[in-house]
Amino acid sequence: MHSTSKTRTRGLLRGRLRDLIAELGPGRRLPSERDLSAEWGVARMTLRAAVDELVGEGLLERRHGSGTYIVFSPVLRVIGLTSFTHDMRSRGIEPSSRILDFRTITADDALAAHLRIPVGSPVFWISRLRLGNGEPVAIESVSIPVSYAPHLTRDDLEGSLYEVLGAKHGLVASAASMRIEPILPDQASADLLGIGVEQACLRVRMVDTDRSGRVVMLATCVYRGDKYQLRAEVSGAAGEADGRAVS
Template sequence: MASLPPRADLARSQLVALLGQLSEGDALPGERELAEQFGVSRMTLRRAVDELALDGTLERRPGAGTFVSRSRMTRRIAMTSFSDDMRRRGLQPETRVLSFATRRANRVSAHRLRIPVGDSIVAFDRLRSASGEPLAVETTMIAAALVPGLREDDLSTSWYELLADRWGIIIDRAGLEMEAVLPRPEILSQLGIDAAQPCIQLKVTSLDRNGRVVEVGRSVYRGDRYSLGAELIGPPDHSVQQTNAPRTSKGER
């Protein structure tokens, strides 16, 4: 990134000093007020604000203003539960069941769960919070035959722990699709965010050790509170084998 002109760089330093007096989520004073306070033009101030918005220090919300960014929690893409993740951060995981129903699988849900059309499935939505702050809405579907006796009041704890402890079901691996979304109005309300706030949506198909589909689900995480991280491992080093391998004729791979 190119360096700022001296006046914009000074305004940036003054902004950073001001942020030290504010808390996460606080709104900045208006552009005109700040420009007058720092003795710079509004264009110069805007350059400084742009710089801090690009590095994530500030957050612009259309129609609302500019705010001190809230720190994001990095969610590792791994087979861990929301409850375990929050406890490791020293936060208290909380769950509120939004809906719970048993119904017959239609063609789409039967295909995703790999069960016959018409089989009974359990579907539920949960609001996941940490120390009182809503963070995600989770939707889950599972074949009812896998979880006999499952009740709504069972769902106030870790779902993976419940599967393992009561029915001996161990989630071994999962397929994952991830995308940025603007959530539906009901999810906006449940998460307490405005319509301009993007979220991270994960679609998951979880399997047990025998390759059987256990559940399919969708989780919508607040984009202002979450980022996603993963560890990427390079391919094996075959240099030794390749060095000692016999030469191949032209055209072979």
Template sequence: MRTASEPGSPETKRRVVRRELLAMMDGLVAGEALPPERRLAEELGVSRPTLRAAIDRLAADGLLERRHGSGTYVAEPRIAVPLTMSSFTDDMIRRGMKPDGRVLSFRTEPAGAKIGRRLSLSPVEEVFTIRRLRLADGASMAIETLYMPKELLPGLRRDDLEGRSFYELLRENGVVVASGRETIEPTVTTTEEAEVLGVPVHVPAFLFERVAHTEEGRPVEYVRSLYRGDRYRLEIDLRPAPH
């Protein structure tokens, strides 16, 4: 391996180390560990602070993952998520991945004030509250909490949503989602969320909140989805504003 001990500024050395690390990662698969920092620094001919700075930048880019007390590993590739009106299932299929889901909880309860406002229901009207773990190629991707007016699909059962797309289920029952409004904000995982997703506590995540409507403007769902920040990146198509 070439060494990175060529002359130049600290920033130049970090760029050289980054190039060397990227070349090394080409021969590794996701989840495979890099050599220990002491050995890497000796092989590359740089100081450990310079090496750490390069690794930190690769970790920030989502290419490497630091595990406390364990080492540095090649990160799982992030999935680009376009901001369009589509289901998790459709997004994963478009990326050549196998979508799946596991129902964590399924219950019927009064909408209450908050959920009632979002679904245009009175607080006493009943909703289905369904919490699911979303998977792609067997790996955890997101925790989704779905609220839906019970009268929309009164015979809905827990098994109906095991490994299935909710939008597909709606279409089969003559309900077509035509529009929606979604907000996205950065957050971190709680202890319980981290345990479900199989990630460390307080890792970066995206919180999606969406209300979807039929063509007649009737709300059909309010969804809160927590996506792993280490597996997702957002993709936006930009066009000039009309003059």
């Protein structure tokens, strides 16, 4: 009978923990077991057993010396012109940024060719660490010709760059080409992302153009492989070209 009661209590605690997980969101730290057991009026060992079960299900993770955290499930992004900020918020995750670098550089031959601007033109160089619920997710590096957004400031870089460029500077990207590849991060990138150099990442290179075909932005993003996934939807029949079968 006592065992049945404890099993029932653990079941109720799992339910309360699931509610708490939904309320707090991915990446957040749970209150301590001491505080939760006191608040909910249950034995600490019984609470720990319920937490252990959710750890086993992959909903929670224990970090030595830090506490128990809600697992940050990978964000699944359908490839398209959506911002990091939109991706995060659409999944109930609070996005934020840490500006690593913001300065004006001079376009060399290679950069000028990619942006299709004269060599020597001033270009904004922006580097940001992107976070979801305070946890590092990606390192983003962006190049924008200064003449396209001459009044861009450091304060514009806290949220979605797409939104700021469109609303404040009238610079709207309507198409993009992407190159996606798996990489291992260098030590500096791994330190920023809070991972080891052996952990796989996704590197996404984007060339954004406006409706006239003008290149308005170059972006390179390095995403944590365990935090971000990309999905593409493709239509059309394989083996066909211009409506004709290929032999």
